[in-house]
Amino acid sequence: MFFASDNAAPVAPEIMAALAAANQGFAMPYGNDAIMARVRTRLREVFEAPEAAIYLVATGTTANALSLAVCCPPWATVFCHRNAHIAEDECGAPEFFTNGAKLTLVDGVAGKMTPAALRESIANTARGGVHNVQRGMVSITNITEAGTAYTAVEVAALTAVAREAGLPCHLDGARFANALVATGATPAEMTWKAGIDVLSFGGTKNGLMGVEAVILFDPAKAWEFELRRKRAGHLFSKHRYLSAQMEAYLHDDLWLRLAGQANRAGARLAAGLKATPGASLANPVPANLMFATLPRAAHRRAQGAGAAYYIMSPDAALEGPDDTPQLARFVTSWNTIDAEVDQFLSLIRG
Secondary structure, three states: EOOOOOOHHOOOOHHHHHHHOOOOOOOOOOOOOOHHHHHHHHHHOOOOOOOOOEEEHHHHHHHHHHHHHHOOOOOEEEEEEEEOOHHHHOOOOOOOOOOEEEEEEOOOOOOOOOOOHHHHHOOOOOHHHHEEEEEEEEEEEEOOOOOOOOHHHHHHHHHHHHHHHHEEEEEOOHHHHHHHHHOOOOHHHHHHHHHHOOEOOOOOOOOOOOOOEEEOOOOOHHHHHHHHHHHHHOOOOOOHHHHHHHHHHHHHHHHHHHHHHHHHHHHHHHHHHHHHOEEEEEEOOOOOOEEEEEEHHHHHHHHHOOOEEEEEEOOOOOOOOOOOOEEEEEOOOOOOOOHHHHHHHHHHOO
């Protein structure tokens, strides 16, 4: 009963097999391996973007921070949701990698910015000329940190506001596959066709050992990205082990099948929570991440039996009045099985 994070799930067996296969003989380093050439070709096909520049890094923080750095100068700001991952969970990496660019936090219900809120935030920036931080770019998280999903139409509405101000757009897609499965959009529809300039294409949360792709739909940024990646210490010498993971991830749409499994487990858990007396969901649950409020007694039973997840309420103690409501975060993964979900639901129902 592990619902703490999809990061904690095991590596998919297809990925482990690909790593073992790649571990034979010699291969050119630094992304010059034959596997990486095939990865570039395949990702360009998947995204219907033959000119896209494609790079691999090992962590989502690196993918996000380097993506922002090539689009936002140090004297500018990145507009993002108040609870965006780049704002809450990157330990200042965006500011560090951009050499000091600011994050401007935009409000929005259930983790989603609205075009009106974004427009207002942009309009209120740089009104004092040289004395103010300047408008830099927009970053959108999908799946959001609240577990909700932007549709391709909603992404396009936000990028249209950015375009009014001449700003490029980044999509933080740590759970990009889950967002596509949830909305039915194609990779192209959710990205460059919707106005996205650079994508952090996640894999670590969806069955990979540790690989994220950065897809630059504007290839003019490619050389700068390469220099920044090297300077930051994120150019892998034994790159074939990154390439092998990504190739297996893309083969036969494994990435979408893994996300589909995680989303189905999420739907089962969300439906069970919704039907549980005393429990309530904070937001709609289109994918594999959700927040729900349960009585303290339910948390005590579940965690006492070994269930792993995060209680998000300021008072997260399991000792106290049984009926005190406590908010918790639950994340299902490609490896979550029905029996785990059902056992957890049985526990919280007593």
